[in-house]
Amino acid sequence: MQIHDNPALKAEARNLNFYYGEAKALKGINMPIYDKKVTALIGPSGCGKSTYLRSFNRMHDLYPGNRYEGEIRFFPDNTNLLSPEVDPIEVRMRVGMVFQKPNPFPKSIYENVAYGLRVRGENNKRVLDDKVEHALKGGALWDEVKDRLNELASNLSGGQQQRLCIARALATDPELLLFDEPTSALDPIATAAIEELVHELKKRVTILIVTHNMQQAARVSDYTAYMFLGEMIEFGKTDEIFLKPKDKRTEDYITGRMG
Template structure:
């Protein structure tokens, strides 16, 4: 029964943001966020556009490092080794090798389906054909795409439908066995059935990987997540068990947002 979740002991942490602030140049986009990410659980980030949820998500794989003028403050502790992902001593590439990401719009490379999935492995220096075949199949199966594409692995990825492309991107991220998987509004470009398939996949995936998902769709957060965080204007307003957030939020602002009372 769902109500049992509340009484279950707290899960071990996969990551924890500690007093995390972020600046785009002089603009402070995140204001001292503290938040735990529970291991092998789905944590959803909700909030109105521009509240900083994507900015927050993209701090976890140091995506902001790609562009000049961005600056982090505070820490993101990554467990079990207790590494600070934001530390200047930690190479962003090392972070991205451990933290996978799926983007808002499906962004397969204009290459074959096989090469898309194999890319992360090639980047890691894997070139053994048999091993690549095996890993690619495994990843495609995990992304519930294998049956649809197994006969045309050499076809160009952009020939797939939007939903299939997004699952291909999930397979690409899964191929390298990330410890944490970031989803940045993964279904905003998809129809309801493709969205349902992705949500179902998220539910399956949490057995083996910790998931952090940004969504502008509150219902989606309610459906897929175990924990939900409500963000507003760069601040973490409320974090809690998804059941609690959607049944009985503690903060007035959360209540207003999820009940659609915000102007």
């Protein structure tokens, strides 16, 4: 595939295989992730897109019996994120993640956003105040919550909770932000707000987003990858994937003949 105006690489999967115990869930994936761009992963459920996403912050290390093969190179320092010598915690400090269902911690709004900073040992009130405000603004939530920062996060609406989770991830200035179907539990209005936010965020951070909603992929992403049965079928600029897919299987999925 030919990418003309090649932006800088942020990460690159090289011949990535992944196993849940004996079951092979990812099969030889090669794919670039471009810096300060939004890349969408689409495909029918069970195609491995979430599994692939969760490899970028080594979430699979939390559970026994999971195994990676191959590499995910991370730039500019060209580290292999999957190398056994690399500490998964260090990876997670550089790669943020937003989950399918909003999962605010049982703490105040303020403490939710400050969480990652405290994990890094930051306890200076002034620094925290500043960063929390900045992150909440980045998550487009500041105006709604600035007067009730000490309320429990669980009092917020679903859409607000999801934006809080985005702010929480932003507070620590991640280099790559992973979104795992971030709007699947939200109503259309909250979904639109998140999509707009993703659009805004790519100025600051590289984004990889899993979605089962093709319109969403078309709306928010610069690049799209179509996955099927653990394989990367096609990767390219979003317009090209949607307007003139090269692979028959991609075309079938996009035109709604399967999936």
